[in-house]
Amino acid sequence: MATDWLGSVVSINCGLTLGVYQGEVSSVDHASQTISLRQPYHNGVKCPVSEVTFSAMDIKELKFLDIQNTVNKPSSGQGAAKQPSIISAGRHGQSNRTTHPPVTSSSSHSGAAPITILRRVSSNSRGVIPATAKKNNVRNGGTGGPMRSKDDECFGDGTDEDLDTDFDFEGNLALFDKAAVFSRIDGTSRHSSRAQHHSTQAEQKPMSYRHDENILEGKPVIYRQITVPQQGGREYCTDSGLVVPSVPYELHKRLLATAEHWGLSLERRLEMIGVCSSQMALTLLGGPNRLTPKNVHQRPTVVLLCGPHLQGAQGISCGRHLANHEVEVILFLPNFVKMQESVTSEVSLYSRTSGKQVSSVKDLPASPVDLLINCLDCHENQLLREQSWYQSAADWANQNRAPVLSIDPPVSEQHQTVEAKWTLSLGLPLPLAETESRVYLCDIGIPKLVFQEVGIRYLSPFGCKFVIPLHRA
Known part of the structure; x- marks a missing residue:
């Protein structure tokens, strides 16, 4: 059902003109062939609106970044957990397998591309980590737990910073002690190369040439290329x-x-x-x-x-x-x-x-x-x-x-x-x-x-x- 995907975090690619959007799925409409995202990001920047709606005709590709974990609950009247096929594919580590959510195309919109083009490309084979666990792990510093996800770093919830504030480049640059870093790099480089290049240290430094000089070594130039049996005196x-x-x-x-x-x-x-x-x-x-x-x-x-x-x-x-x-x-x-x-x-x-x-x-x-x-x-x-x-x-x-x-x-x-x-x-x-x-x-x-x-x-x-x-x- 379409409600199984509500709350999932997705990335929608709308081509070069519209760009890429990320956000949480808030609704999927079979009749109008649309999908809506709440708290959307456009090309990595948070949108000023709280919700954006996309038509299936504008969507080039859709990827699931994080699937809501409510789909793991068993359905009523059954003893075993009933899960969408995409969840089982992700848990079995089949990262290259393309699956479709149980959403069908409306007969009144036969000319438009159906929503069933949505697909998820898994980035790893370790299964799906619940979003709440990831967020808590990030907020707690991430020590001793799973590694921080790159997707969660970019698109995780709770990013309420004011993006309109100018970045303080001078203040950030002042935190970097360039002289100390280069001194440490030079010291490490000299220590590692001392044993390997000890025999070549005594060699003469190669000569540098101007742009108009011939750097190819050849035979010496003979300037007296014309000799005569009788000199004219000049x-x-x-x-x-x-x-x-x-x-x-x-x-x-x-x-x-x-x-x-x-x-x-x-x-x-x-x-x-x-x-x-x-x-x-x-x-x-x-x-x-x-x-x-x-x-x-x-x-x-x-x-x-x-x-x-x-x-x-x-x-x-x-x-x-x-x-x-x-x-x-x-x-x-x-x-x-x-x-x-x-x-x-x-x-x-x-x-x-x-x-x-x-x-x-x-x-x-x-x-x-x-x-x-x-x-x-x-x-x-x-x-x-x-x-x-x-x-x-x-x-x-x-x-x-x-x-x-x-x-x-x-x-x-x-x-x-x-x-x-x-x-x-x-x-x-x-x-x-x-x-x-x-x-x-x-x-x-x-x-x-x-x-x-x-x-x-x-x-x-x-x-x-x-x-x-x-x-x-």
Whole structure:
């Protein structure tokens, strides 16, 4: 009968929205398919109302926490005790067995979930302890009797404390002597580990590392990874400390000839130099901060001063790539001198871009430009400096006061006609004169075995870049 479960303490799970309720069963209605709890708790907090009623449709799961002990009394007219099946299951220790109370579903509510979904999951196999015995045991301190039930601690009767009162965290924390507890823990830990770790106490403390340091032990770094048969008289080093020696011009010329023999033709080398030098120039001009679609009214202007030789062809290749990147390029190249075939080929390609070409210094801008690229000098012919067109172009460059990038300057003990702020060397640096210019090195794609063929033991210092800065060692 439904009255057999009155007074039992149950836990009703109504899902994530309504939560979990606990309380004493006060009534069970077959007709309306409802169950009521008195003195309910909602998610562990006492409810402000004295009774809550639940519909069977809202109940996801029901567990019995404590069954009232009046069901142990014998029924009238029978000599033996008549008990619900759930009580006998609990007393026999069958904790996983699901039983149903003798409550039936009403025929008028066939669409709703019946109350018979109620079930009890026993937490132990010691049987049911009467609620009054548990409460008395708790009130008396629990010495010598059964252990205090966790459920009784949470949901036992007589909890009349004012839950609205704020908890005194500072006062409770003052009762905890943290220093004494940690001192006792440290003493116990040292005593227990002294015998086990006596042999390791003399070992050195492991070294600590910063987040940017390599903690993996490997082979020592060899900073001199490039050795040359003939020293150029000057050494440089990269940002990571790798040593890059300079080479004499004759060895550098033989290296380029060997590379050309194996397929690195002059045209391919000019294209590589043009790409790398233009990339460096774009960075010097401001990179993405300057060259954006929203900044078309401030396009940078670059002037190229080129001679009718190989170095001039390298500068023209650089100018072509700059023009392709929407840079205002002005090429100065005299037209009354004989030009090399490579220069003629590069001029033909350059003429298909938006870049301008002038042959007179008078046609160059009078106001300062953003960058000036100097390719006037030649490795083979130093007498070009004495010609009038060369001197006119050098004078204009010195008066314009624009920053200068010099590509592949020749080896010379004389004072530079056009002082460069940056100098770009190719493959391996030449022994350049002592100046304030910052030296950079460009990877022009020479294979490792080509270096080996001319007697140079070579391991690339470029890493993930094609242009790297060099510092005087």
